[in-house]
Amino acid sequence: MATNAPETMSSLSPKRNVLASWGVNVAIAFTALRTNLMRSLLTMLGVMIGVFAVTLAVAVGNGAAEAVTDSVNRFGSNMAFVIPRPDDNQEFGPPRRTRERGRLTERDLRAIENEVPNIRAVAPQLREAIEIQVAGGSTTTQAVGSTPGYGVVTSQLAQRGRYITDSDVGSAARVVVLGETVVESLFGEIDPVGQKVRLNDVPFIVIGILEAKGSTFGDDGDDTIVIPISTMRQRFVGDQLAGPYDLQFAFVAFQEGVPLDKGKDDIVKVMKARYRVKEGEVTPFTVRTTKEFVEQTNQITGILQAVLVSIASISLLVGGIGIMNIMLVSVTERTREIGLRMALGARKSDIRNQFLVEAAVLCTLGGTVGLILAWSVGLALSNYADFPVPVGLGTALGAVIFSAIIGLTFGGWPAVRASRLSPIEALRTE
Amino acid sequence: MASPAPLERNAMTADGAHPLVETRNLVKTYVLGGETIRAVNGVSLTIGHGEYVAIMGASGSGKSTFMNMIGCLDVPSKGTVLIDGIETGDMSTDALAGLRNRKIGFVFQQFNLLARTTSIDNVAVPLIYAGLDTATRRERATAKLIDMGLGERLMNTPAKLSGGQQQRVAIARALVTEPLILLADEPTGALDTKTSEDIMAIFEELNASGITVIVVTHEDEIAQHAKRRIEFRDGEVIEDVAVENRIIAQPREQGV
Numbered sequence: 001m002a003t004n005a006p007e008t009m010s011s012l013s014p015k016r017n018v019l020a021s022w023g024v025n026v027a028i029a030f031t032a033l034r035t036n037l038m039r040s041l042l043t044m045l046g047v048m049i050g051v052f053a054v055t056l057a058v059a060v061g062n063g064a065a066e067a068v069t070d071s072v073n074r075f076g077s078n079m080a081f082v083i084p085r086p087d088d089n090q091e092f093g094p095p096r097r098t099r100e101r102g103r104l105t106e107r108d109l110r111a112i113e114n115e116v117p118n119i120r121a122v123a124p125q126l127r128e129a130i131e132i133q134v135a136g137g138s139t140t141t142q143a144v145g146s147t148p149g150y151g152v153v154t155s156q157l158a159q160r161g162r163y164i165t166d167s168d169v170g171s172a173a174r175v176v177v178l179g180e181t182v183v184e185s186l187f188g189e190i191d192p193v194g195q196k197v198r199l200n201d202v203p204f205i206v207i208g209i210l211e212a213k214g215s216t217f218g219d220d221g222d223d224t225i226v227i228p229i230s231t232m233r234q235r236f237v238g239d240q241l242a243g244p245y246d247l248q249f250a251f252v253a254f255q256e257g258v259p260l261d262k263g264k265d266d267i268v269k270v271m272k273a274r275y276r277v278k279e280g281e282v283t284p285f286t287v288r289t290t291k292e293f294v295e296q297t298n299q300i301t302g303i304l305q306a307v308l309v310s311i312a313s314i315s316l317l318v319g320g321i322g323i324m325n326i327m328l329v330s331v332t333e334r335t336r337e338i339g340l341r342m343a344l345g346a347r348k349s350d351i352r353n354q355f356l357v358e359a360a361v362l363c364t365l366g367g368t369v370g371l372i373l374a375w376s377v378g379l380a381l382s383n384y385a386d387f388p389v390p391v392g393l394g395t396a397l398g399a400v401i402f403s404a405i406i407g408l409t410f411g412g413w414p415a416v417r418a419s420r421l422s423p424i425e426a427l428r429t430e
Numbered sequence: 431m432a433s434p435a436p437l438e439r440n441a442m443t444a445d446g447a448h449p450l451v452e453t454r455n456l457v458k459t460y461v462l463g464g465e466t467i468r469a470v471n472g473v474s475l476t477i478g479h480g481e482y483v484a485i486m487g488a489s490g491s492g493k494s495t496f497m498n499m500i501g502c503l504d505v506p507s508k509g510t511v512l513i514d515g516i517e518t519g520d521m522s523t524d525a526l527a528g529l530r531n532r533k534i535g536f537v538f539q540q541f542n543l544l545a546r547t548t549s550i551d552n553v554a555v556p557l558i559y560a561g562l563d564t565a566t567r568r569e570r571a572t573a574k575l576i577d578m579g580l581g582e583r584l585m586n587t588p589a590k591l592s593g594g595q596q597q598r599v600a601i602a603r604a605l606v607t608e609p610l611i612l613l614a615d616e617p618t619g620a621l622d623t624k625t626s627e628d629i630m631a632i633f634e635e636l637n638a639s640g641i642t643v644i645v646v647t648h649e650d651e652i653a654q655h656a657k658r659r660i661e662f663r664d665g666e667v668i669e670d671v672a673v674e675n676r677i678i679a680q681p682r683e684q685g686v
Contacts, residue, residue, distance in 0.1 A: 024558050035546060340542045343503055344603070345531020345559035347524040424503040427542075 025357035032330065032358055033365075043326045044366030047403055050316030051370030052377075055391060055399045057312040059378045061305025062395070063388040068297040070388075072290045074213060074221070075154055078120075078257075080264050080289045082109070082250040082271070087286040103284045105245040108274060109252075116266040118258040123150035125249040126232045126241075132178075132186060132225065133198040139185045142224050143199065145232020153253040156221075161193040161208025164228050172230035177208040180222040199227070202235050215386065260289040316402075319366070320410040327359050327414035338418055339426025352419035359411020360404045367403025371396055448515035449476035450610055450642050451500050457508035458495050458665075469495040471665035472509070477644065479610070482637040484653035484673070485646045487662035494615065496662065497646045501534055501613045502526045514610060531559050535604030539616035541596045543588040543603075549575055550584050553603045560607055574602040578632070594625035601632060605641075612636060614645045618652055630655045631679035655679055 033040040084104035106124055113122050126145040131138055144150065147169050151157040158177055168175050176199065183192055192206045204227070213221030233241070237248075254263045267287050277283050331338070338351055346354075375396070378389035458470040470492045477483055487493040498504035500511055502518055510519045513533055518526065530536075543552045553571035562570070575584055578598040588596050597617065604612055614633070618626035630652065637643045637657075645656060653659050654677045661669035 023564070031546065336542070337544060340544075341555065341559075342527060343501075343530060343536050344556040345527050345607070347527045347559070349524070350527075350559055422504075424498050427503065427538075 022353070022357070025354050026361060028354055029358040029361040032334075033362065036330075039326060039329075040362060043322050043362055044369070046319035046322035047316070047363050047366030047406065048319075048370035048373070050312070050319035050406075051367040051399050051403050052374045053312035053315045054309060054402070055371055055374035055395060056377060056389070057305065057308035058395050058398075059374065059389045059391045060308060061301055062392070063378075063382075063390055064301040064304065065298050066388050066390060068294055068301065071219075072294055075290075077290055078254045078260060079153065080252045080254070080260065080267055080287055082112070082252060082267065083286045083288070084247065084249075084284070085286050087283045101242070101284065102286075103275060104247045104250060105243060106247060107245055108271060108285075109247065109250050111274060112252060112267055112270050115270045116252070116263065118255045118263065120253045120255050121149040121152040122253070123147060123153040123251040124229055124247045125150065125251070126229055126237050127248055128232065128236050130199050130225070130236065132176075132182060133201070134186050134195070137186065139182060141179070141182050143232065143236070144224060144226050145229040145237070146226060147229055150226060150251070153251045156211050156213055158208035159211045160191075161206070163208055164226060169228040169230050172234050173228055174202065174204045174231060174235075175207045175227065176204045177210055177226045178206055179210045179224040180212050181220055182223065182225055183209055199225075200236065260291045264289050316406065320363075320406045323359055323363060323407060324410040324414060326362070327355060327411045328417075330358065331355060331414045331418040335418075335421065335426045335429040338421055339423050339429065342421070342423035343427060348419040351421075352415045355415035355418050356408055356411050359415065360407035363403045363407030363411075364400060367400055367406075370403070371399045374399070448512075450479050450481075450514055451477040451644075452512040452515075453496075453500065453509065454512075455509040456496070456499060456506050456511065458492075458499060458504070459507045468665050470499070470506075473665075473667055474509075475660065475667060475670065477642065480637070480640055480642055482633070482643045482655075482657040483645070484656035484659045485644065485662065486648065486650075486653050486659060488648060491662040492665035493646050493662040495665075497613060497615060497644070500644070501536060502530050527559070531556055532607055533610050535601075535607070535609040535612045537597070537600050537604050537612065537614040537617045539619040541588070541593075541600045541620070543596055543599055545589070546587055548585045548587055549580060549591070549599045549602075552588070552599055553606050556603060556607045570606055571602070574606045575599065577605075578602045592625075593621050594628055597621060597625075597629055598632070601629070605636070609641070611642045611644060614643070616647055617645060618647070618649070626652070627679050628681070630677075631681040634679050635681065651677070 082104055084102035086102055109122055109124050113119055123146050128143050128145070129140055130143040131140045146164075148163060148165055151163045157163050161177070163177055164173075164175060167173075176197065178186075178192060186192070186197070187195070193208060195206045197204050197206055210222065210224070210226065215221055233244075238244075252263070252267060254260065264287050268283070271277075271285050271287070272283060275284055338346075341351060341354075371391070375391040378391045381387055381389040453476075454474050456470055456473045457468065460467045460469055473492075473496060485493045485497060495504065499506050500513070502511070502513065506519070510517060512518065513529060516529070518529065521529065544555070550568060550571045553574055554567040557567040557570060572584060575581065578601060580595060580598055580602065583591060583595060583599075586595075588599070591599065597620075601612075612633070617633075618629055621629065633643050633645065634655065643656075645652065647653055654673060654675070656673055657676065659669070659671055659673050660667055
């Protein structure tokens, strides 16, 4: 008798249809949720708010990072900026000499263009806020004095009319290319190309309209005008500059695929030689790249996102505790049912799974609603507030899976407690 | 409808080579308020295949505790229970769950049906734990309910059924896994006399078809239907006799 016992035992445990029992558990879960509808909805609300907050926090962070990358890409991604300012960001450098001033001239830029390899275009710049006057009114905008290279570097050429040319620069011509925002505010429906305007009372001819850029973070890329750099120097900013060839700013765009770190090193090397900067001395100029800019900004938005998500996670945690609370209530209420199911052959794992599935269903439903809400708010913000809040597929999947995990985590203990009940004790419960 | 194939395990075990239920020196003690109570105090007995046994005794006599142990719902403090020759003492809780599922059908005084759940789904519960698929579960549950004369009540929830009907759903549920033993704990305790008679008629029929029926009751009249009567007092068997002048319950018109 003892010898054939194991054989008989195994006949008691035929292969069970696992999928079928999960399906049953989902059905039981929905019945339980329907039975206590209000309670279930309130519990779901907790998870819903949590998932909503976390999803939106993730999306806001992603949106900020996306906006940075986007604005950089729109501006031209493979680029270095040269600024006539002592580089106070140098590590281990000696203290700055007090009277040291920044240097950057057109000759420096020409040297860079000639000596640094793989440059696509350079754009020297002088910038000034200038009032544009027409017969019907006036507006003040950011004027950029530059060369034809500026259009290449910023990928913003003329959509109509023409861009400034080398001969405009050579002759310091009084010609201007207008951004769309400026056109709209001054001309409305009238074609401005060929029209006369006054810039700070100096007469100019409109030669073209810039391609539309749109705006990023409320910064309107079309609220600008471009004039020849020579004209800018002669007419507007010459007296503010230290030398006749000084620049306020320069862009150096590299060919696609050229490593920016190498490009930056090359520029620094050329500039250091020109200003005879010795080892360990602070350079009178600063070189930054779009890559550094994106990295720095992403670091900041990353921290911002982490803080936001942490705060939002607290509400998800509270939602999870709500789930645990309600599952404990549910287990207590249904102790007799648990006893009955055990008497009818339910194993520990059957009971545990039943309550786990119930918790997971609660959380996943709440989480899905929260996700849909976050997605809607994100869409509204993207469309109406001009701030991208993308709830992507990854975020969405993550949110739903995460809420199911919350359910399993916080539903786990009540479920295990239920499965450890003794069948007879549970059956005796009134 | 083609009758569903019987669950395969019965072919292997229903050989009748050993007693269906065997207890050896069964003891159950509780500690209550620092005092040890021997609810069942050294009971050894055997119940064979096809028997119809009434377990009698006043409340507190140990009859329910004894029943819970042979039903594998409760674990003995000492001694052993063998079901169909299988030693249950060293079985895991999951193995015991499997044993209950396949060999024992329970009928309770309070019916213990799941509320807001149809007759079919109630009857199909044990089949979930037997691991059958939905279609098979429904098919077998329906067949058992029709056997119990509830073909018209398949989709009713317990709230829409009379007490007698509810108990018949419960009996269908107990029988749906084709168990060897039907364990009924005060099955008529919540029913009127007429309905009780119907339930006893069903038990009579089931026993005639070969199922071992064990009824726990404190009512002499109910015990009088059984073939053997075991009486408990203070945790011990004081009487174990064949029933004389048995009452044979007559099946009434179905559909109360």
